Amino acid sequence: MPLDKPKANFAPIKLPYADNALEPVVSAKTISFHYGKHHKAYADKLNELVAGTAYDGLSLDEIVKKAAGNDKDKAIFNNAAQVWNHDFYWQSMTPKSSEPSGKIKDALQSSFGGVKEFKEAFAKAAVAQFGSGWAWLVKGKDGKLEITTTSNADTPIAHGKTALLTADVWEHAYYLDYQNRRPDHVKDWLDKLANWSFAEKNL
Helix, strand or coil: CCCCCCCCCCCCCCCCCCCCCCCCCCCHHHHHHHHHHHHHHHHHHHHHHHCCCCCCCCCHHHHHHHHCCCHHHHHHHHHHHHHHHHHHHHHCECCCCCCCCHHHHHHHHHHHCCHHHHHHHHHHHHHHCCCCEEEEEEECCCCCEEEEEEECCCCHHHHCCEEEEEEECCHHHCHHHHCCCHHHHHHHHHHHCECHHHHHHHC
């Protein structure tokens, strides 16, 4: 490998809002642990794991897709996908959430029958996700919107799907604020934080 090949230098994205901007659904204390410690630890570990390997110099998306399904590189996949998932998650929220409108509203209507029906189906999937994982709104290869869940670090981009929005249902995402009340957290997340302009941009 050339000596001048750039070394991995992944870091969490800069939050697009203040640490306390998502309260009371996501508190500043949760942000300090979730973003400041968990997310940072994944990025730091990824930098360590890819240094001097065939993954060094690749983009985050490229690392996730290249490592997916490769048992030998499972640790690289887990850390890369968690950096990607978390970067996406922070952008999936906004303190200025409003109801879906425009193209994303039309797409929800076409795929689920309406915004209310989408929220009910998404909440059901998010609450039913066993253990740690994620609930996603994705666009499938046929262009139709779908709700899917992934366990642990798994991510839709490893399966050829386009992510539009995600809710993190690992306990560290909500436990300080909601304890074991995942259903309440998911409902409040959908009603008060979901970033529909971000979802429409991804559409």
